[in-house]
Amino acid sequence: MKKPKLILIDLDGTLVDSVPDLAFSVNSMMEQIGRATYQEAQVRNWVGNGVERLVKRALLNALDGEPAENYFEKAYPLFMTSYGQHNGERSQLYPGIREGLDQLKSAGYQLGCVTNKAEQFTIPLLKALGIHDNMGIIISGDTLPKKKPDPMQLLYAAEHFGIGSDESIMVGDSIHDVTAARAAGFQAVSVPYGYNHGQDIRDAEPDAVINSLADLPELLEQALRLAT
Incomplete structure (x- = not known):
């Protein structure tokens, strides 16, 4: 990676x-x-x-x-x-999310949330769970004309930050996230939990699979060490 x-x-x-x-x-x-x-x-x-x-x-x-x-x-x-x-009353962050977001933000990465969920539900949910302010951009399912697995949302976010697709990663739980990442020229990192209709996300052949977002900072540091 x-x-x-x-x-x-x-x-x-x-x-x-x-x-x-x-x-x-x-x-x-x-x-x-x-x-x-x-x-x-x-x-x-x-x-x-x-x-x-x-x-x-x-x-x-x-x-x-x-x-x-x-x-x-x-x-x-x-x-x-x-x-x-x-919305937001019973939902919970997965283990390691808050820790992972804090570590990634501290390390200087630009962070964004890209979801197919409508904005009227996305923003309140992120706020209810206390992670809204971690995101430099939030792109919901009705922000743009197309949504995942189309690459439009990902490309829009990269353009917003002025960052190339080859310097970007999409993290998700489903084949739609991997497909959108591939179409946008992003690297794809997947989590094995979540909602992929019982299919093993490894079958979608992402670049890496992590058990928790808290594992991502170390994975990226390993990538840096291997590159130098």
């Missing part, structure tokens, strides 16, 4: 375990439409492709497919209202 100047980090499944809040809101929605609720573990398998897809999966009790349009149109606003009210 090459030591970077810019480190972009995914939100859900990488920085934050947001499933508890999402599951609460899914079940609130299901109760309001008169349907059975789910265990948190089941909702966990459906997270990772945005809240619209999450709602559709909950309505279908399946990973793929499309519910009836009128059914979705009734349910989706109920989910959005609940999630807007409870």
Whole structure:
């Protein structure tokens, strides 16, 4: 690996375990439409492709497919209202996140959060968990016309800091993060936890896999030592 100047980090499944809040809101929605609720573990398998897809999966009790349009149109606003009210109440930072962010910031790296989550949920969640101010840029799923796995968000962040793609890293939990990194010319670092629908993230062939963000500073220092 090459030591970077810019480190972009995914939100859900990488920085934050947001499933508890999402599951609460899914079940609130299901109760309001008169349907059975789910265990948190089941909702966990459906997270990772945005809240619209999450709602559709909950309505279908399946990973793929499309519910009836009128059914979705009734349910989706109920989910959005609940999630807007409870976002950040049950979510937690993964182990090592605060330590890793502090170490990376102290070491002089430019940091940013790049997520497919809508801004109306991204900013409150980052603030609720006390890591909003660690980020030099925050790019949400509706900030730009395209989002991961498209490289647009990553390239926009690099341009914002005036840093080349070859000096940038994307850290994430899913194949979308690796795909976006490759398309943008970034290095890709993955975490093995998070929301990748049960698939081993190593199969996506990132440049490195770390068990915690707290492991990233040492990985980058090793890269520097090997290069000199």
